[in-house]
Amino acid sequence: MSAYREIATLLAANTGAKRMGDVFDHFVEMAAIALRNAVDIRGSTSWEARERQYLQIAGRYGGEELNRFAHALALLTMELQRGPRDVLGLLYMELGLGNDRLGQFYTPYDVAHLMARMEIRTVIEQVERCGFADVYEPACGAGSFMIALSEVMLEHGFNPQTQLHVAAEDIAPQAMYMAYIHLTLLHIPAVVRRCNVLTLETFETWPTLAHVLGHWGQKRRMVRAANGSRRLIIASHQETTGIPADALEMKP
Incomplete structure (x- = not known):
């Protein structure tokens, strides 16, 4: 049985009277909090707030159900240890959750991989000039x-764990x-923000380990101080965000 199917089976077993969409959301939220709190200072205000958030979700499930969540996270971790892949995005779409949420769909991985191949030359040039590629994705x-970019970098002999830095933003908590889970488990240096990319208002900032x-x-x-390098802009997203390239380049 594939890891995708095993994870889907474990999540389905936790539904009971709950909707699959809620179970999936609870799984990714608890997993992300567990990984995020490993980075933050234990006992800090933000750490405590996330811990309460985690316990509030966990309180909706029994011990056996929580064990299934832990098993699903272990499977996800092992799958990503095999190499970069969009496990959660594919799982979300295969479970049909996008159809239940006003058309919220995630980019198919083969499309993302094609986009990454189109950008790889620019990425390589920045690595050769600065030592790493500094990439921003709204x-x-x-x-x-x-994820696809890290895979293509590996194909070209570069190490995304040491030669790639990611700043990623989305307004949806999910x-x-x-x-954040993907980038953390792939050991990619990244800062993930919950942010309105149109107003530039930031609600949460999550650095990976x-x-x-x-x-x-x-x-x-x-x-940046040494050579004035600017963050690489992913041109394929400029049409979807409607933000001028200069505005994206100036983001901190």
Whole structure:
């Protein structure tokens, strides 16, 4: 049985009187919080707030159901250890959840992979010039483009864990959680924000463990100060966001 099917089976077993969409949301939210709180200072105000949020969700499930969630996260982790892939985005679509949510769909991975291949030359040029590619993606969804980009980088002999930094944003909490889980488990340095990319209002900021341990905030500031490099813009998203390229480049 594939990892996708096993995870879907585990989530389905937790539905009971709940809708599959709610169970999926609870799974990704709890998984993201568990990973995020491993980065934050234990006992801090933000850590405590997320811990209460986690326990509130967990309180809706019994011990056996929580074990299924833990098993599903373990399967997800092992699947991503095999290589970059958009596990949660594909799972979301295969479960038919997009049809229940006013047409909220995530980019198919083969499309994301094609987009990544179209951008790889620009990425390689920035790596060769600065030591790493600094990539920003508005309206990131589950992070399929960034996942595909990391896969294409590997195909070209580059290491996305040390030669890629990601800033990803989406206004939907569910999308933020999914992207954060993917990027964290792939050990990609990243900052994921829940943000309105039109008004530039930011509600939450979630750095991955690789970002924190790699001191990427300082590293990026040093590179920018040294050569004035600007964040790579993913041109394929400019039409969907309607934001001028200059505005995207100036984002912190």
